[in-house]
Amino acid sequence: MLERVITNPDPYEPFLLSQGIKAGGLLFISGQAGAGEDGKIVPGGFLAQGEQAFANLRRALEAGGSDLKHVIKVTIFVTDMGHFEDVVALRRKFFSAPYPADTIAEIKALYTPDAMIEIEAIAAVAGAPVVVDRQEG
Template sequence: MTDAPKAITLENDPLAPYCIAPAWQVGGLLFLSGQASIGEDGSIVGAGDFDAQLAQTFANIERVLAEGGSDLSKVVKVTIYLTDMANFPKIVEARKRWFSPPYPADTTLEVRSLALPELLVEIDVIASV
């Protein structure tokens, strides 16, 4: 018998208005919804500032991971969505800042837009618990 999937919830969840669970735990894995630069109050943090948005996005990732009993050291896969691939070098630096070798598997792609027009980056994560 396997463990039933478990929704991970947050107090002051900025994704709640969009009917999105922050994450799901299935067995020993945690699947995060795409995280972006949205503060706990639902406002965009760092509109027009990629570095500020990236920092807030990782803060949100860390918050959801912690609520699910995990952390950045247990991340095994990331998918990164950029609205401008010119920011890719900053993503490489972000990997060095927030992850340690061996680095997670990664897919990075450019998209025309994200869910809210002010957003410049969104990251979804799979981690072990």
């Protein structure tokens, strides 16, 4: 059964997107950018946007019954790979060992020209068994 994750405010609602979806003990969080509650990208450059993106990620995870400690995999999109060391610093600040699996990719643009970073995640729901059903063959 799929369960939609909702935050308040939910900036994704007008675009027919879910903040996240719970399925089989896992939580799939949509990309979180460096936008404040007003929907506008925060000022202050890459690190400020990165901190806000992680705050938004934390909020969505908590709304889905998880947290940063239960993140299994993140994908981090940046518009300039020159910020790679900043991404490492953000990961160090918000994650701890064992660190989640990660993909960092430079892309041409995000949903608005002001956005420099977006983070999506897969996490285990705290206390829920992760259901894996593999057929051998």
